Structure formats: C-alpha cells, structure tokens
Amino acid sequence: MATRAEVAKLAGVSASTVSYALSGDRSIKEETRKRVLKAVAQLNYRPHFAAGALAGGKSKTLALLSPSGEFGIALIALEYINGASAAARDRGYHLVIWPSQESEMSEIQTFAESGMISGVILMEIKFKDDRVDYLKKAKVPFAMIGRTENPGKDSYVDRDFIAATQLGIDYLHTLGHKKIAFLTTDRAIGVDTRFSSALLEAAKKKKMTANKLQVVNEASSGRDAFIELHKKYSDVTAVVSLNDIATLGFISGANEYGVNIPKDLSLIALDTPKNHIEMSWPPLTTVNLPAYEMGRAASNILIDQIEGKENKQNQELHAGDLVIRGTTAKVRPQAKGN
Amino acid sequence: MATRAEVAKLAGVSASTVSYALSGDRSIKEETRKRVLKAVAQLNYRPHFAAGALAGGKSKTLALLSPSGEFGIALIALEYINGASAAARDRGYHLVIWPSQESEMSEIQTFAESGMISGVILMEIKFKDDRVDYLKKAKVPFAMIGRTENPGKDSYVDRDFIAATQLGIDYLHTLGHKKIAFLTTDRAIGVDTRFSSALLEAAKKKKMTANKLQVVNEASSGRDAFIELHKKYSDVTAVVSLNDIATLGFISGANEYGVNIPKDLSLIALDTPKNHIEMSWPPLTTVNLPAYEMGRAASNILIDQIEGKENKQNQELHAGDLVIRGTTAKVRPQAKGN
DNA sequence: AGTTTTTGTCGACACGCGTCGACAAGTAGT
DNA sequence: ACTACTTGTCGACGCGTGTCGACAAAAACT
Known part of the structure; x- marks a missing residue:
C-alpha cells in the first residue's frame, strides 16, 4: 500500500502538499497538483482511512439503524438501504447497517464519539420516538426516513x-x-x-x-x-x-x-x-x-448536515408516481355501486 | 470521549498496562486488571476504533458484497445480512454492506489494503466466479454464501x-x-x-x-x-x-x-x-x-480465518427443517395419479 | 519604493492505540 | 547460592494522516 510519503517523494514535493493537492483546502499551483495527481495514479494511492479518521476525526461512515423486528431488517428497508448506500458512496462515505438491539442508543453514542460513525439514519420513526430524543441530546447528526409527530427542524425524508x-x-x-x-x-x-x-x-x-x-x-x-x-x-x-x-x-x-x-x-x-x-x-x-430515492435523499441530507451545510434543504417529501398495471379498470356499468 | 491515558491515570497504571489488561495479550495481575476494568466502566471507555486500526492494522470490519442486481440487494440477502451482522457484532466486528458495482474488485482490494476492511463475504456465487479468483490472488480473506463448482479449501456456507x-x-x-x-x-x-x-x-x-x-x-x-x-x-x-x-x-x-x-x-x-x-x-x-444461520456462519468462518484459526472447520452445509404449513395434504384417493 | 496581501510550499505535531524491549521482582531448578 | 525462567509493569515508538504556523516569493496595493 502506497503512503502519502511515497507519493510526495515521487512527485518531488512535501507530504503536506500532497494532502492539500488532494483535498483542495489550500491553493496549490496547477502544475504541482498535476504532478501529484500523476504520482497518485501511478502508485494507486488511496489515503489510509483509519489514519484519516484518527487525524481528522472524520470517519466518513454512516450508520443506518435498522430496528431489528421479528425478521430483522424489514423488507422495504432493502430499497432504502440501496438508495442510501449508493448516495453515500457517491459522496465518499460508507454505510453500515446497524441492526440496533432495542434501546441500545448509548452504544450508538459511544460509537459516534469514538469516531466510528459520523451520522445516523433512522427508519420506522414513531410519532414519539425515544431514539430521536436521544440522538438530539447526544448531538449525533441524524436523518430520519419517516418523521415524528412534530419534527421541527430535524432532518427527514418522508412520503408525501x-x-x-x-x-x-x-x-x-x-x-x-x-x-x-x-x-x-x-x-x-x-x-x-x-x-x-x-x-x-x-x-x-x-x-x-x-x-x-x-x-x-x-x-x-x-x-x-x-x-x-x-x-x-x-x-x-x-x-x-x-x-x-x-x-x-x-x-x-x-x-x-x-x-x-x-x-x-x-x-x-x-x-x-x-x-x-x-x-x-x-x-x-x-x-x-420511491424508496430508493428516499434512501438517497436521506444520505444526502445527512451528509450535508455533517459537513456543515446547514443552509441546505433538510426536509423532503416524496409522493411517488401512479403506475397503472393490471388491477384497476373502469367501473362496470351494471355494478350496484355505480 | 475517554482515552486510554485517562483510564490509566484513574487506575494508577501505565497506558500500556491498560491495553494489556483489556486484550489479555500479556499477563496482568488479577487485582490490577480489576482496577483497570473498573476505571474503564467508570469512564465508559471504548478504544477509538481508528486509532486501533492504525496502530494494529486491524479494522475489525467485514464487507458483505451484495451484487447490485436490478433491485439492488436481493430479498433473501436480507436474512443473510441480519445473520452475518449479528454474528459479526458478537465478535466485535462490523458489517458494511457493499453494493458492489459490477467488477469493481480492484476497489475492494484497495480498501482491504488500506485497512478499511478485514475480510469479505460474497453472495450469489456462480459456478465460475471471477470475484473469487480475484480475492484469492489479492489475498483478501473471504467467505462465500454459496459455492463455486470446485470450492477446494475456500471458506463457504451453503445449502445442503x-x-x-x-x-x-x-x-x-x-x-x-x-x-x-x-x-x-x-x-x-x-x-x-x-x-x-x-x-x-x-x-x-x-x-x-x-x-x-x-x-x-x-x-x-x-x-x-x-x-x-x-x-x-x-x-x-x-x-x-x-x-x-x-x-x-x-x-x-x-x-x-x-x-x-x-x-x-x-x-x-x-x-x-x-x-x-x-x-x-x-x-x-x-x-x-436457514438464511439467518447461514449468515451467522459465514461471518464466523470469515472471522476465524482473519484471526488465523486456520484449523477450524471452514465449510458448512445447512439443510433447513421441514415446516408443515397449509399447502400440503395427503393425496386424494380418487386422484388419477394415485 | 515601500507596504500589505495573496499564493504556494514546507516542516512539525497530534490523533489514540498496539506492541516491543527493558527491567524489577518473584519462582523454580540445580 | 547461583542460574534460568516467569510474571507484571512501564516507557517509547510508530502507524499515516489532517492541519497549523512559518516563510519565501509573487502580486497588489499605496
């Protein structure tokens, strides 16, 4: 596995320059950046995720709490997961499915604090939901699929x-x-x-x-x-x-x-x-x-929040489309109910 | 978040003693260990995952590659995931669902090398499966749910x-x-x-x-x-x-x-x-x-392998049980086929 | 021409842990 | 009583990053 130092040596720059060239957090001369990128490609370098998490305090990992009902993850969760996972990946994050046992919210908090997870996606939201209260108190960023009775300014994606x-x-x-x-x-x-x-x-x-x-x-x-x-x-x-x-x-x-x-x-x-x-x-x-889209939206909203884009829209409603298949027809003229 | 140093101070020992008391990799006097454990409990200490991964090179994270078919994760995958996830958690690991786009195996390899993931669970195995060949070459530990035509000594869990x-x-x-x-x-x-x-x-x-x-x-x-x-x-x-x-x-x-x-x-x-x-x-x-059990078994087999317990059984077949519900009955005496 | 600001780069450090070598104290074997 | 090994503990180091402060050079102002 190539390290930053190796890239730096190959590109003829310092290690920190490599970081900045990749993150864009400081201005780097275009020519230098190109040299760095070339070296990165050549060595197939990818930052060591744990080192990054340690140094920057960001794990870029989202946890999707799936309420472990009788059958564990619910069927519909599947599409949410797929969508959320895809959107997370698009933005450089990972999605961990977390079959949360009952009210083990304190565990979530610990993992959030230990840097393991950066945010949480919640499903099967109840009108009054303890998990939501907990996460708010613990200051763990979260987004809901569904919503509480009075979501206020909490992030959510729900059906319209x-x-x-x-x-x-x-x-x-x-x-x-x-x-x-x-x-x-x-x-x-x-x-x-x-x-x-x-x-x-x-x-x-x-x-x-x-x-x-x-x-x-x-x-x-x-x-x-x-x-x-x-x-x-x-x-x-x-x-x-x-x-x-x-x-x-x-x-x-x-x-x-x-x-x-x-x-x-x-x-x-x-x-x-x-x-x-x-x-x-x-x-x-x-x-x-539109569960897939809702999952995507949940990830995006959560990541925006984690990255401090507080100004962005953080509540979405999705209606879905009418899809006519085989179970509907014009009412029969002779039917009583007509 | 409490750190190892804080625990050490509270317990009146050195930082490394805390590590050894927790890992058991060196012998520690029973009384000292108890003091450490008490301090750990008191501070609600949990090792910072990234630091551990960095220092030890172990991320304790498993990736379950789910072939992203038309509907993403397949329905049956749900139970495998639940089982695998539960078993992983029991052993201190995490399970990341990785909707693997096509043949992005090189990405998996990179993440494995970068310490992000310690092993891979594969599903929907084909008789000839490129992914298996790839992982073997890349020396990434893996376990299959299903099996190739000639699995040899590769780890798998499959239906009997x-x-x-x-x-x-x-x-x-x-x-x-x-x-x-x-x-x-x-x-x-x-x-x-x-x-x-x-x-x-x-x-x-x-x-x-x-x-x-x-x-x-x-x-x-x-x-x-x-x-x-x-x-x-x-x-x-x-x-x-x-x-x-x-x-x-x-x-x-x-x-x-x-x-x-x-x-x-x-x-x-x-x-x-x-x-x-x-x-x-x-x-x-x-x-x-018995998909849930098969998922569990897959995680356990994979973790055994990661932890070097090569001697353990790494191939399992599960038959399942006959469950009589409402769609079977004695053949009717008058039926032609009798 | 002199002063301030911006651009581009570097070196140093911290993040929290695992683990190695060192070593004192105790135990066992001669 | 001397050696050899075991037990229990500690300090130091390194893992690979992100990021801060420093600083030279260039650019933009007076």
Missing part, C-alpha cells in the same frame, strides 16, 4: 401522503369509481394515521364514500378483509390498500371467492415496495413508493 | 441441497404422492443445477416420477407453469418449487383455475425466504432456508 393518496383517488375517480374501501392498520408508526386521514380527505373532495377495513400486517388478515368487504360492502367497486402484506392476502381472497380483479373490483396499492409488486398476479396498480 | 430435497420428497412420499413436478429456473448460479439433480435423485429413490417445469424468476412465469402443469400433467398430485417468486405466481394460477391447494394439489417450497412465506395464502409448507 397527501399527494400520493390524491394520485390514487383521482385515478379511481377517473375510472368512474364512487364507492371505495381501504385497507389500513393502526400501528403507532404514524404512517397509517397520516395515510388514512389523507385518503378520507381526498375521497371527500371527489365525493366518494370510503369504508375502512382494518387489517394487521399479515396476508391472512388481508384475506379476512376481503371476506368482510364481500359481505358487508358489496357495492364497493374499488379498494385502496395502505398495507403491502395485506394486499397479497386480499388478492388471494378475491381469487378464492371468484371475484375478478380488476373486472369486478379495482385495487390500487399505495404502500408497496417494488419487490412485492412483481410478486402478485395480476401485477398491482400502485402509486409507487 | 441433498438433505433439504430429501426432507421434502420424503414428506411427500409419506403423504402418498407418487407423481410430482418441480419448478426450477436454469440460472447459472449453480443453485438450480444442484437442486434439480438432488431432487431427481431423491425422487428416484422413492420411485416417484418428477416432471420438470421450467420457470424464470417472475410471478407470471409461475402462473404459466401452473397452466402448463394443468394441461400436460394432470395426474401430478404434488409440486416442489425451487424458486420462491415463481411459487407465488403458481398459487395464483391454481386459484384462478379453481384448483384447490392443498386438497387437489400439494405444494412444497424449498427455496423460500421467511418474508415470502408469510405473504402467501395458504401459508406455504417449506423446507425452510
């Missing part, structure tokens, strides 16, 4: 629930649907609450009725929801799902009962990771969840 | 295809099935090849016929496979799936055609990550893929 919901509702409206139902859980994460109220609002605007079907995050629950719908709300012509797992069970239920999607019933999913879309048949019409 | 297949086939045999079919892709990864031949072998032993249904890694392809089965092999009473995504489409197809699983047709999946199991209805009978 209102815009996403409107895209879906407006499309159903275009297709002629007037009586709809929606699948939602009532987890304390806040996503559901925000989604549900945005949906009711959007439906109201279009003068559509919207019945709520309560589900939990399981396929079987989606199937139960279909059965409930089938019995109680037979005039409903379209369903909006706010839970990805339940969606799949819901489709199974429809299949089982001989209800054809999309001919008899339209279905649109608003909270479905890419991986699930390709798993269903027919392919789901969705307002897609 | 023979045992896993036998568990499934034997169970179907117990249920009275004699004519089966199986879903497989023919990707070059080697998994499919090994699985297919193990299955044919196991079926032969039990004197069962086994028709192959070729699929690709898509839900719609699984649906097509069902239709093919329905038309061509109507006497088949059970299906073994070797591809998780196709499985879900297969079930949709059965629903669509009014074929009841498990009453009319049994289905058992051998290569399905946990996340997919909870997504299907009825819940899948599987020989589960």
Whole structure:
C-alpha cells in the first residue's frame, strides 16, 4: 500500500502538499497538483482511512439503524438501504447497517464519539420516538426516513401522503369509481394515521364514500378483509390498500371467492415496495413508493448536515408516481355501486 | 470521549498496562486488571476504533458484497445480512454492506489494503466466479454464501441441497404422492443445477416420477407453469418449487383455475425466504432456508480465518427443517395419479 | 519604493492505540 | 547460592494522516 510519503517523494514535493493537492483546502499551483495527481495514479494511492479518521476525526461512515423486528431488517428497508448506500458512496462515505438491539442508543453514542460513525439514519420513526430524543441530546447528526409527530427542524425524508393518496383517488375517480374501501392498520408508526386521514380527505373532495377495513400486517388478515368487504360492502367497486402484506392476502381472497380483479373490483396499492409488486398476479396498480430515492435523499441530507451545510434543504417529501398495471379498470356499468 | 491515558491515570497504571489488561495479550495481575476494568466502566471507555486500526492494522470490519442486481440487494440477502451482522457484532466486528458495482474488485482490494476492511463475504456465487479468483490472488480473506463448482479449501456456507430435497420428497412420499413436478429456473448460479439433480435423485429413490417445469424468476412465469402443469400433467398430485417468486405466481394460477391447494394439489417450497412465506395464502409448507444461520456462519468462518484459526472447520452445509404449513395434504384417493 | 496581501510550499505535531524491549521482582531448578 | 525462567509493569515508538504556523516569493496595493 502506497503512503502519502511515497507519493510526495515521487512527485518531488512535501507530504503536506500532497494532502492539500488532494483535498483542495489550500491553493496549490496547477502544475504541482498535476504532478501529484500523476504520482497518485501511478502508485494507486488511496489515503489510509483509519489514519484519516484518527487525524481528522472524520470517519466518513454512516450508520443506518435498522430496528431489528421479528425478521430483522424489514423488507422495504432493502430499497432504502440501496438508495442510501449508493448516495453515500457517491459522496465518499460508507454505510453500515446497524441492526440496533432495542434501546441500545448509548452504544450508538459511544460509537459516534469514538469516531466510528459520523451520522445516523433512522427508519420506522414513531410519532414519539425515544431514539430521536436521544440522538438530539447526544448531538449525533441524524436523518430520519419517516418523521415524528412534530419534527421541527430535524432532518427527514418522508412520503408525501397527501399527494400520493390524491394520485390514487383521482385515478379511481377517473375510472368512474364512487364507492371505495381501504385497507389500513393502526400501528403507532404514524404512517397509517397520516395515510388514512389523507385518503378520507381526498375521497371527500371527489365525493366518494370510503369504508375502512382494518387489517394487521399479515396476508391472512388481508384475506379476512376481503371476506368482510364481500359481505358487508358489496357495492364497493374499488379498494385502496395502505398495507403491502395485506394486499397479497386480499388478492388471494378475491381469487378464492371468484371475484375478478380488476373486472369486478379495482385495487390500487399505495404502500408497496417494488419487490412485492412483481410478486402478485395480476401485477398491482400502485402509486409507487420511491424508496430508493428516499434512501438517497436521506444520505444526502445527512451528509450535508455533517459537513456543515446547514443552509441546505433538510426536509423532503416524496409522493411517488401512479403506475397503472393490471388491477384497476373502469367501473362496470351494471355494478350496484355505480 | 475517554482515552486510554485517562483510564490509566484513574487506575494508577501505565497506558500500556491498560491495553494489556483489556486484550489479555500479556499477563496482568488479577487485582490490577480489576482496577483497570473498573476505571474503564467508570469512564465508559471504548478504544477509538481508528486509532486501533492504525496502530494494529486491524479494522475489525467485514464487507458483505451484495451484487447490485436490478433491485439492488436481493430479498433473501436480507436474512443473510441480519445473520452475518449479528454474528459479526458478537465478535466485535462490523458489517458494511457493499453494493458492489459490477467488477469493481480492484476497489475492494484497495480498501482491504488500506485497512478499511478485514475480510469479505460474497453472495450469489456462480459456478465460475471471477470475484473469487480475484480475492484469492489479492489475498483478501473471504467467505462465500454459496459455492463455486470446485470450492477446494475456500471458506463457504451453503445449502445442503441433498438433505433439504430429501426432507421434502420424503414428506411427500409419506403423504402418498407418487407423481410430482418441480419448478426450477436454469440460472447459472449453480443453485438450480444442484437442486434439480438432488431432487431427481431423491425422487428416484422413492420411485416417484418428477416432471420438470421450467420457470424464470417472475410471478407470471409461475402462473404459466401452473397452466402448463394443468394441461400436460394432470395426474401430478404434488409440486416442489425451487424458486420462491415463481411459487407465488403458481398459487395464483391454481386459484384462478379453481384448483384447490392443498386438497387437489400439494405444494412444497424449498427455496423460500421467511418474508415470502408469510405473504402467501395458504401459508406455504417449506423446507425452510436457514438464511439467518447461514449468515451467522459465514461471518464466523470469515472471522476465524482473519484471526488465523486456520484449523477450524471452514465449510458448512445447512439443510433447513421441514415446516408443515397449509399447502400440503395427503393425496386424494380418487386422484388419477394415485 | 515601500507596504500589505495573496499564493504556494514546507516542516512539525497530534490523533489514540498496539506492541516491543527493558527491567524489577518473584519462582523454580540445580 | 547461583542460574534460568516467569510474571507484571512501564516507557517509547510508530502507524499515516489532517492541519497549523512559518516563510519565501509573487502580486497588489499605496
């Protein structure tokens, strides 16, 4: 492994000149810089990361705290990770996945102080989130994917629930649907609450009725929801799902009962990771969840913050786009609900 | 952040004594060690990772190279990551997810040489894998999840295809099935090849016929496979799936055609990550893929290697267990294939 | 022409730790 | 009682950087 000293010798300059030529923190004559860069290339030199971290106090490493639920990292986390990781790499950082056991926040703090990590990305944010409070107190830079009830000036990237919901509702409206139902859980994460109220609002605007079907995050629950719908709300012509797992069970239920999607019933999913879309048949019409982009944004926002670009925008909302696939169709003229 | 010097002062010993008390690399009087440990606890001291890496040349960081496919990290990778990450943490290491762009192996080498990473975990191993050749030449310690055609003495953790297949086939045999079919892709990864031949072998032993249904890694392809089965092999009473995504489409197809699983047709999946199991209805009978354990094992094997425990076992096969859920049943007496 | 500012470079130092050699004190073997 | 080894501790050094202060040379002002 080539060191800075070797580069300096080859380029005929001092060691510090090499550093400055690379970092740009002091002005260097163009010709000298070129000589240095040539030597760097020739020796395939790359600064020793630990030495840099030691001397500069910067590790250029981000930790993505993944709440270790039952199955460890959640499925959707995958796309966030991919995006965050890619953006971090683009800016010379690394991303460590940190399956954080429960409330081991003090550990995070220690690692932040020991220079191991420069900042933290948080997922699955609750309305009230202890982790957020902790990190703020500990002065560890962080960015959220999701947001607390009152995020204030904290950095976050989140779904634009209102815009996403409107895209879906407006499309159903275009297709002629007037009586709809929606699948939602009532987890304390806040996503559901925000989604549900945005949906009711959007439906109201279009003068559509919207019945709520309560589900939990399981396929079987989606199937139960279909059965409930089938019995109680037979005039409903379209369903909006706010839970990805339940969606799949819901489709199974429809299949089982001989209800054809999309001919008899339209279905649109608003909270479905890419991986699930390709798993269903027919392919789901969705307002897609731009998780990759959100992950990217989270990294960028966090890095801006770490590097002291406080002036930059540090809160983002992503709506996603309507992607029409195979589960939506025009309402049938003879349907009761028309 | 407390430093070694502060601990030393508090404990009334020299700095190096603190190091030795913690590492155990030299004998320290029991009483002294206790005093040191007390001071460590009191100050909440943790060695500065970069300093350690600089001085000792050990970063205690593992990189998990995830082939960035179309969707980045693959779904199953999730469980591997969780397992590998947990095991690494247990042994004081960290796991960096490295979405490796194509053949940027030289980058890996550079980072390994620069002390950034101590070893590499590889996934989605092909029969002939350039990355493996590269790492061997570059002398970067690595462990595979999966294995090349001729792994020799290279470290790996892989599925025990023979045992896993036998568990499934034997169970179907117990249920009275004699004519089966199986879903497989023919990707070059080697998994499919090994699985297919193990299955044919196991079926032969039990004197069962086994028709192959070729699929690709898509839900719609699984649906097509069902239709093919329905038309061509109507006497088949059970299906073994070797591809998780196709499985879900297969079930949709059965629903669509009014074929009841498990009453009319049994289905058992051998290569399905946990996340997919909870997504299907009825819940899948599987020989589960112990991905979490495999991830753990990969980390442990790699760390053993890094730490020079060459004598330890560095190749493992995991079969998984038969988990009976809702997609298998006794063959129906009146079925043609009986 | 003299003074101040900017540009370009260098040497020195600190970051916090692992580890080597030295050495005093104790133990074991003759 | 002398040597030989072991135990327990310490001080010193080096790992490869980032960065600060110094300073000569050049440029920009009076």
